Amino acid sequence: MKTKTRLGLKSKFPRPLWKALSAVYRKLLRLRYKIPDVLNSKKMTLYCPCCGINFKSFVAGDYSEFADYYDLSLFKNVRQDVICPCCGSLPRHRILSQWGEQNIGMLKSKDILYFAPERSMTTWMRRHKISCTTADLYNDEADLQIDIQKTGLESGSYDVVICNHVLEHVDDVMTALYEIRRVLRPGGILICSFPMSTRDEKVFEDKSVVKDEDRLRVYGQSDHVRLFGMKADQFMTDAGFKVSVIDGGDYPDKILPITGPCQYDLNRLFLCLKEAEG
Numbered sequence: 001m002k003t004k005t006r007l008g009l010k011s012k013f014p015r016p017l018w019k020a021l022s023a024v025y026r027k028l029l030r031l032r033y034k035i036p037d038v039l040n041s042k043k044m045t046l047y048c049p050c051c052g053i054n055f056k057s058f059v060a061g062d063y064s065e066f067a068d069y070y071d072l073s074l075f076k077n078v079r080q081d082v083i084c085p086c087c088g089s090l091p092r093h094r095i096l097s098q099w100g101e102q103n104i105g106m107l108k109s110k111d112i113l114y115f116a117p118e119r120s121m122t123t124w125m126r127r128h129k130i131s132c133t134t135a136d137l138y139n140d141e142a143d144l145q146i147d148i149q150k151t152g153l154e155s156g157s158y159d160v161v162i163c164n165h166v167l168e169h170v171d172d173v174m175t176a177l178y179e180i181r182r183v184l185r186p187g188g189i190l191i192c193s194f195p196m197s198t199r200d201e202k203v204f205e206d207k208s209v210v211k212d213e214d215r216l217r218v219y220g221q222s223d224h225v226r227l228f229g230m231k232a233d234q235f236m237t238d239a240g241f242k243v244s245v246i247d248g249g250d251y252p253d254k255i256l257p258i259t260g261p262c263q264y265d266l267n268r269l270f271l272c273l274k275e276a277e278g
Contacts, residue, residue, distance in 0.1 A: 002062050033086045047254045049097040050120040051087040052127060059085045061261055068212075071220040074263045082260045089120035091267055092164065092193050094255040095248045097124040099269075104128065106189065110159035113183065115148055116166050132162070149175045156185045163192040164269070167235075168224045173203075177239035186276035190241060195220065195264035200229030220264055233270055241272035 010018050030051065037044055037054045044054030060080035063070050082091055089097075097120075100107055107125075112132035114122075116139075125132060135151075136142035146152060148163065149170055161180050170176045180190050197204070205226040209215055212222040219227045228235075233243045248257030248267025257267050 002065070004062070004065060030086055045254060046256060047252075048084040048087060048089050048094060048120075049101060049255060050089040050093055050124040051084060053084075053086055055085065057081060058256060059083050063261065069216070069222050070262070071216055074220050075261055078260045078263055078265075079258060080261050082256055082258065084120065087120040087123045089118075090265065091248060091255075091257050091260060092265065092269060093118055093120040093124075095246060095251055095257045095267060096164075096191065096193075096269055097121060098251050098255055098257075099246050100124065100128070100130075107160060111157065112160040112162065113153075113158045115161070115163045117142070117162075118164060121162070121164075133158075149179055151179055151183060153183045155182050157183050159185055159188045161188070161190045163190065165194055167192065168194045168219070168221075168226055168228065171225070173226065173235055174239060177236060177241075181240055181274055184274045186274060188274045190236070190272040190274070191246070191269060192236075192272065193269040194228050194232070195224070195262070196228045196230060196232060196266045196268075197264055198230060198266075200227060202229050202231050202234055203227065204229065220262070227264070236270060236272045240274070242275055243273075244271045245269070246271055 013021065030053070033053050033055065041054060044056055046055045046058055047053075048055065058081050061083050063075055064072060083089070084094075107130050108128070112130070113135055114132040115135045117132070117134045117136075122132070122134075133144060134142040135144040135146050135148070137145060137147050139145070148166060149172060161184060163180065167173050167176060184190065203226055206218065209218050215224055216222040219225070233245070236243045246269040251257045259266050
């Protein structure tokens with residue numbers, strides 16, 4: 001369903017009814033793609049580990065309809081048919097879920113705090129009976145409505161924090177990282193990702209850029225306040241984490257672990273360990 005169509009329909013229904021209708025729609029959509037997967041599995045060359053379905057092809061997004069939100073030039077010369085037609089996963093979600101399947105012990109039976117949760121990843125977590133507490137500053141459907149820079153949570157209350165494409169929105173990235181480290185238990189992990197530019201080293205940030213149209217031009221999206229570079233993992237190191245990379249290049253081609261659909265959507269995530277004392 002096109003984004004504008006979905007948003008238009010959502011505005012016409014009471015929230016409980018919309019949630020019920022959405023659940024039915026997703027079940028029917030899954031059935032639509034699961035049947036051909038079962039009947040013609042040999043012809044399905046792509047696989048989404050988030051929803052567990054094989055596909056003949058992935059699909060392109062409708063980014064071109066939001067020129068006031070995305071810098072559309074960043075989508076040129078980048079492969080666009082990278083979205084799962086069933087759960088909506090992007091390459092970074094499939095990389096993370098594939099990593100999760102190989103490291104299930106790091107997530108199973110853990111206290112997980114998930115900021116701005118993506119539906120494709122929560123789908124994967126439900127399939128593997130992994131529970132999490134969702135958090136979002138603006139989405140009142142999240143379990144917790146909290147600011148990642150000042151959560152108000154007890155220190156050492158979570159084993160895992162997941163935070164994908166959030167840190168480019170916050171006022172102070174180091175404040176957010178210190179706060180995440182505080183709420184993690186010793187030995188806990190932060191999994192995060194963010195848009196990255198191959199032209200920059202650590203970060204490009206200009207506090208004088210405050211208007212949406214200027215942020216769109218400078219950062220590539222109208223609600224971003226910085227653009228991370230190729231050595232942005234230094235932020236996590238400076239915040240006291242031991243950092244390693246979850247690299248899409250380590251995963252099979254059938255999940256399409258590539259850069260895209262935007263030039264800044266690189267196929268890497270960061271695994272940040274809060275080492276136990278001693």
